[in-house]
Amino acid sequence: MRHETFSNERTREIVSSHLGLEGPLLPILHAVRETFGYVPEAAVPVIAEELNLSRAEVHGVVTFYHDFNRAPHGRHVVKICRAEACQSVGVETLVAHAERSLGVSMGETSPDGRVTLEPIYCLGLCACAPAAMVDGRIIGRLDMEAIDEIVAEVDR
Incomplete structure (x- = not known):
């Protein structure tokens, strides 16, 4: 599966498409991982800002769950x-x-x-x-x- 190259704009689109959900952080992180193949460190402040959360809150969720890899996986x-x-x-x-x-x-x-x-x-x-x-x-x-x-x- 080919993944998109990370961009702040695309991350904002992902967040925006999930704002109607109750507790959207996990679905957003899953969508970011599906889109880019990982959860880039640069996505954390974008997600935090869009959800009015602290960077620490978003970082804590990303690092807690093993499925949210912070670097691209191998083939x-x-x-x-x-x-x-x-x-x-x-x-x-x-x-x-x-x-x-x-x-x-x-x-x-x-x-x-x-x-x-x-x-x-x-x-x-x-x-x-x-x-x-x-x-x-x-x-x-x-x-x-x-x-x-x-x-x-x-x-x-």
Whole structure:
């Protein structure tokens, strides 16, 4: 999906189209993310001004929710569950393997824009093995072989 280049004007249009909603901040942030592919830092003061909120209030919501990325994602997004249940069955070893294999640290995007590696907290599949999500597709029973398959998929 191609995203638009950020502009204050387009951000104001998005805000304006949501002003009739009760509690419009979350829908506006979702629309900004859909439009630009992320929530640019420059959008925060525009949204705050248009909604008569402080920048801190808008920034707090953006940083609270993991789905409001503040930089463009890579072409592929790999999310590995780091909730307590997955930690108890060894997900940290898998995270380290994924970081080495993908060439990117958790929470970052590769310099070539190929992949973003992010934490996620609970996919509901943690009965016996960690889980992951690749480009929105859930993968259960995550192990080293599954990580290697993910790496091969994003390298295509």
